[in-house]
Amino acid sequence: MAERKKSRKRKDQETSNVDNEVIHDKPSKEEYAVAKWIHNNVPSKKTKFDRIHNVEYFTGSRAVAALLENSPWSKTRFETREQVTEFLDLMLRHKFFHRAKKVVIPEEELCKIRGIKKKVKETKKDKKNKEESKEIRDGGKDSDDKCEEKKKKPKVRLEMHMEQYFVDCNDAYVWIYEPIPIYYWFFGTLVVLGAIGVCLFPLWPLTIRHGVYYISVAAAGFLIFILALAIIRLIVFCLLWVPTLGRCHLWLFPNLTADVGFFASFWPLYQYEYYGSTSENDKKVRKKKKKEKDSDTEETQVDEKPSSRELDKDHTEDASSSEEKLSSPELMEGEEGSEGSESEKSNTGKDFVMV
Numbered sequence: 038m039a040e041r042k043k044s045r046k047r048k049d050q051e052t053s054n055v056d057n058e059v060i061h062d063k064p065s066k067e068e069y070a071v072a073k074w075i076h077n078n079v080p081s082k083k084t085k086f087d088r089i090h091n092v093e094y095f096t097g098s099r100a101v102a103a104l105l106e107n108s109p110w111s112k113t114r115f116e117t118r119e120q121v122t123e124f125l126d127l128m129l130r131h132k133f134f135h136r137a138k139k140v141v142i143p144e145e146e147l148c149k150i151r152g153i154k155k156k157v158k159e160t161k162k163d164k165k166n167k168e169e170s171k172e173i174r175d176g177g178k179d180s181d182d183k184c185e186e187k188k189k190k191p192k193v194r195l196e197m198h199m200e201q202y203f204v205d206c207n208d209a210y211v212w213i214y215e216p217i218p219i220y221y222w223f224f225g226t227l228v229v230l231g232a233i234g235v236c237l238f239p240l241w242p243l244t245i246r247h248g249v250y251y252i253s254v255a256a257a258g259f260l261i262f263i264l265a266l267a268i269i270r271l272i273v274f275c276l277l278w279v280p281t282l283g284r285c286h287l288w289l290f291p292n293l294t295a296d297v298g299f300f301a302s303f304w305p306l307y308q309y310e311y312y313g314s315t316s317e318n319d320k321k322v323r324k325k326k327k328k329e330k331d332s333d334t335e336e337t338q339v340d341e342k343p344s345s346r347e348l349d350k351d352h353t354e355d356a357s358s359s360e361e362k363l364s365s366p367e368l369m370e371g372e373e374g375s376e377g378s379e380s381e382k383s384n385t386g387k388d389f390v391m392v
Contacts, residue, residue: 064131071110071124072133073216079103086137086195086211094137094195094209100125101205118205126203133214136203137195267293284313 079100086092101121105111115121129135195209203210238246270289277287291308292301 062131064128064133067114068124068128068131068133071104071108072128072214074108075100075103076212076214076216078107081212084193084195087197088194092195092211094211095134096207097125097203097205097210098207100210122203122205129201129203129210134210134212136198136201137209137211138198139193139209140196142192142194263293266290281313284311286310286312 075095079095081093081095083091083093101118104115104121105118108115115124195211198208238249241249266289270293273289274287277285286309288308290303290306292304295302
């Protein structure tokens, strides 16, 4: 029994010591001030942590350099980089931020996330041919232009680092502490003051109380009007929907319950739709129109593509025209000869031909 009591006392002492250490390890006001200053002045980036959470992070070396050069504690509190790293390590233990490691996202995973098919990689020969063609077109430009082309930066995600201590390097440190902005305090005070003012309603002046009463009555009447309008439009819809067996749909103020603005919810005034089957004559007319459209498209395709016979006729006509052109000078010479012979006959008096 005595041994059990001693063990219990030891456990109680250990727990009390741990509680005292936790109390002493609470972050100080200076740590909160430094955290706010780093949050506002050191550049941070946004990315995904463990593929789920969107977080903000900063690099350790930039935070150390900023605290040494530009911070209000650069001359009083921090003189060397080691002092800054020790202070930031204490802040890490107080869970202002935690250390993470950067992991480059491969292209295949990026394509899966974006829903894009992976492009087929070009072979070395194709690349060489493209480079040679570019050199020929450019006329032998300098190689510096190629170096100036910006390379795409690899996208990075963060994962938890197993060694949780601050190091003056380019490692990522994810923010856990988020300072409360000023407008949160402003609106919070307004809400509290408004609640107190509502509780003190009996102490308000008579004129203000009457005004609030009339405003509340008007608001209640407007709500009742909207509810009644919703019931009326439902009744009208049912009166037309039931006898037509669901063919005719008539809605008064169709956007009344839609996710739109105040004025848009009261426009248009009504909406009518017919979901019934059409008559047989209308179906026949539609079928005829479709057939006519199909026949028109086929005729246009036939007109655009001439047949082989027409092409052959064109070729034969071209050949005959060329032959006629070639034979035309010969015919002219023959006609001149015939005219000479006829004139000779006329001179002899034997034969006379009218030309």
